[in-house]
Amino acid sequence: MDRMIYIGMGGAKQAMDQQASVANNMANVSTPGFRAQINNFRAVPVVGDELSTRAMVVATTPGADMRSGPMMATGRALDVAVSGDGWLTVQMPDGSEAYSRVGNLQVGSDGQLMTMNGRPLLGDAGPLAVSPGSTLAVTAEGKVNALGAGEPASAAAEVGRLKLVNPAAADLERGEDGLFRMRSGAAAPQA
Incomplete structure (x- = not known):
């Protein structure tokens, strides 16, 4: 009897x-850059005296659906999307890198380009910053151009290039914050 209860409870x-997991995936179906979580299960025998007939169900390491979703034009200059494979790089409070496909950006009061969650967006040479009040444009190649308030269009200057990485999907793991990181803990090579 106790075996059936144990198996039923585990299942x-x-x-x-x-x-x-399914509820979370459904709730985020229209969230820009969201990657659906994929769960798999397997049976694991319980080890111990007189427990040889017992097995429990455990979740394997959750994966993510890495397929690109549809791109939508928003008309907002600071909404960017990565076409095909690739990830935007954000800086975490401890200085490490994390990766996201969410491209709705903002400029902080200090002029730093960041995600809507307030995480600094990294460029090839570190965090990207512009003069407060600047008008920004991001090119298809990821170059960030800034035009100061009241300046002519010809005065637009390149302030950097978005740091894009393209690690293998198997090398990434999702954090509790929804951002992805390299399993090794190292920074991903630049694309």
Whole structure:
């Protein structure tokens, strides 16, 4: 009897975890840059005296659906999207890098280009910053151009290039914050 309860309890817990994952995926279906979480399960035998007939269900390392979603034109100069493979690089509070496909950007009060969550966006040479009040444009190649308030269009200057990386999907893992990081902990090579 206790074997059936144990097996049933293990299966029910994993079914609840799967339901939570599906609910999260559905809630974020229209979130820009979201990657659906994919859960897999497997049976693992319980090791111990007189437990040879017991097995429990465990989740394997969750994966993510890395397919690109549809691109939508927003008409906003600071909404960018990576066409095909590739990731934008953001700087975490500890100085490490994390990767995102979410390209709705903003300029902070200090002129720093950042995600809507307030994480600094990295360029090839570090965080990107512009003069407060500048008008920005991002080219198809990822170059960030700034035009100071009241300056003629010919005065637009390149302030940097977005740091784009393209690591193998197997090398990435999703963090609790929704950002991806290299499994090794190292920075991803630049694309």
